[in-house]
Amino acid sequence: MFELLGIPPQALFGQLLLGLINGSFYAMLSLGLAVIFGLLNIINFTHGAQYMMGAFVTWMLLTYFGINYWAALILVPLIVGASGIVIERLMISRLYHLDHLYGLLLTFGLALIIQGLFRNQYGVSGIPYAAPELLQGGHNLGFMYLPNSRLWVIVASLVVCLGTWFMIEKTKLGAYLRAATENPTLVGAFGINVPRMITLTYGFGVGLAALAGVLAAPIYSVNPNMGEQLIIVVFAVVVIGGMGSILGAIITGFGLGLVEGLTRVFYPEGSAVVIFVIMAIVLLVKPAGLFGRTA
C-alpha cells in the first residue's frame, strides 16, 4: 500500500476528519469572540468560562430538571446568553469609553471567578454526561469509525457558522450592526437603539459559546477547566483570522483544526504549540490577520 508522508492515506483521512471536528469547536468559539470584538470592541476573555457554563448548564438541566440534550441546544444558549446580558449591562457597558485593555482585564477576572466557583462546587475531575440515544454509536467509514456525536458537531457547527455569517453580512439587521460599529451616533440618529443592539450582540456571542458547550458536553467530560484549556487556542485563531472578521474566524477555525490534527500525526509533541507558531508568523507577515482589515 502506498504511503503519503509516511502514513497510510486511510489514516491520514481519519486524522483530517478529526481535525475538522476540532476545527468546528474552534470555529464556533472564535466566531462568538469575533462577533463580540467586531461590534463591541471588547476582547471577551470570559468566553472560555461561558463555554464551560454551557456544558454545565446542559448537565444541570438533565440532572435537576430532566430536560434532555435536544431541548438544551435551544435553552442553554438562551440561559447563558441571558447571564451574558446581565454582565454586559452591569459591568462591561461601563468600560466602552476606556481602552481595550480594561475590557480584557475585567473579562479575564470574571473568567477566573466563574471557573473558581464551579471548581469549588464540582471539583476538577469532571462529571459524565451521556450522549442522547440518537448520537450514540457511529458509522464505519472504511478508514475510521466516526462516532455520531462527532459527526453531529460538524453539521451543527457548519449550520451555526454559516447562519451567523449570513445574518451579519447579508441581512438588514446585520447591516445595522455593522453600521453601528462604524458610527454609533449616526445610526442612533436614525432612531435605532444602539446600546440595546450592543447588549443583544454580546448576549448572542455568549450564546454561541454556550452552544459550543452543549455540543462538547457528551464528548469531553464536563469540567470547570475545559474552557481554560481551549480559550488560548481560540484567541490565537481569532488573531490569525483577523480580529473581528467573521469569515476569518470561521475559515481559520476549521483550517487550524486541520493543521493541528496533522501535527498530532507527524509530531505529536508539537501539537500544543503549532497554532501559536502560525500566529507568530502571521503577525509578522500580516499583522492584521489573514482576513483582517488594517485601520
Added chain:
Amino acid sequence: MMKKLALATSAFAMLAATPGLAQDVSVKLGVLNDRSGVYADLSGEGSVIAAQMAVEDFGAEEKGITVEIVSADHQNKPDVASNIARQWYSEEDVDAIFDVPTSSAALAVHEITREMDKIFMNSGAATSDLTGSACSPNTVHWTYDTWALANGTGGAMVEQGGDSWFFITADYAFGHALERDTTAFVEKSGGTVVGSVRHPFPGSDFSSFLLQAQASGAKVVGLANAGGDTINAVKQASEFGITQAGQSLAGLLVFLTDVHSLGLQTAQGLVLTESFYWDLNDQTREWSARFEEQAGDKPTMVQAGVYGSVLHYLKAVEATGTDETAAVMEWMKANPTDDPLFGQGEIREDGRKIHDMYLFRVKAPDQSEGPWDYYELLETIPADQAFRPLADGGCSLVEEAAAQ
C-alpha cells in the same frame, strides 16, 4: 543478672525520658500539591485534610509535639514547586514536605530537599526515578510508583494475552517513566511494543492518538497518563469504539476519583493497580468514612499516602525527640511502618516504602451496590513482589551501602 537489670533499667529510663524530650519539639509540615488543575481532586485539599487527620489521630498535642501544617498550589509546574519548596525551607522553617503529585514537580522538590537537607515524603508522584537513578537520602516515596503500576496492571494484561502494546503517553517525566517501566515489563514477559505517541500535558482531545493506536493493531492500548487526561482518553476510547473493536485498554494509573468522574458505564472492566482502596477492610472503611465527612468524597491512595507518611514521620519525631533530618530519617528507615490504611511495611534504604499493592477491576453498573462501590479485588500483590527489587533501581545509596 545485675547486667540484665542494669540494661532493663536504662532501657526503661530511656523510654520514660522520650516523651520528656519530645515535649519541646515543634514541627512544620508543608503539603504541596495541585489545588486547581487536573490532579486537584485526587490530591488537593483532600491531602491537607488527610495530614490534619494524621496529626489528630496521632495525638501530637497530648504528646507534646506542636504541629503546624501549611499548604500551597504548585500548579503542576516544576518551577513553581521548587520556588515554594525553597521558600518554605529557607524562610518559613518547614521541616518536611508531603504529597507533591506530578513527577516533574516532585523531582524538582526532591533536589531542593536534598540541597537544603530537609525531608520529602512523596505520596502523589509516580516516577520510580525518585528511588532509582535520582535517589536521595532525604526522600521517602510512599504510595506507589511507575514500576509497581507496570508490574501490576502491565503484568495482568500480558497474562491475559495482551502481548502487543501501543502507548499513549503524557509528555513529561511521569509519562516517560511509566512507559519505560511498562515497556520493560511487557518485553520481559515476551510481548512487544509496536508504537507510542506522546501527547501534550494536559490534553483534552485524544481522538487523533486513539486513531493511531487503533491503526497500530496492537492488542493493548496502554494509557501512560493520569487524572483528567486518563478520564478524557478512556471516555473517547469508548466513543471511538476502541474496545468494542477488540483492543483492550490498560489504564496504567487510574485513581478512584477518575472512575467516579467517568461513571461505571464508561469505566467498567478497566483493570488497575492501587495501593489503597477505601473498602479493603474495617480499618480503611472507618478511616475513609471520617475522611468523607470532611472532604465530601472518598479518599484516593494519594490522600491515604499523605496520612500514612505524616503518621510515620510524627512517630519518628516522638521517638527521637527532635525534628533534625538525619535522626528522623534514620528512625523512619530503621523502624517498621504500621498504620490502619497500608498495614505493616518498611522503608528501604533507597527511600522506597514497601507495602502490598492490589489489582482491581472496575465493576459494571449492575454489580455496584452503592455510592463509591467501584472496585472488585482481583489479586493482592505481596509487598516483597510489588516493588522494584532494591538492586535493580541503580540507586547510589544502595551501591554505597553494598561497598561498605
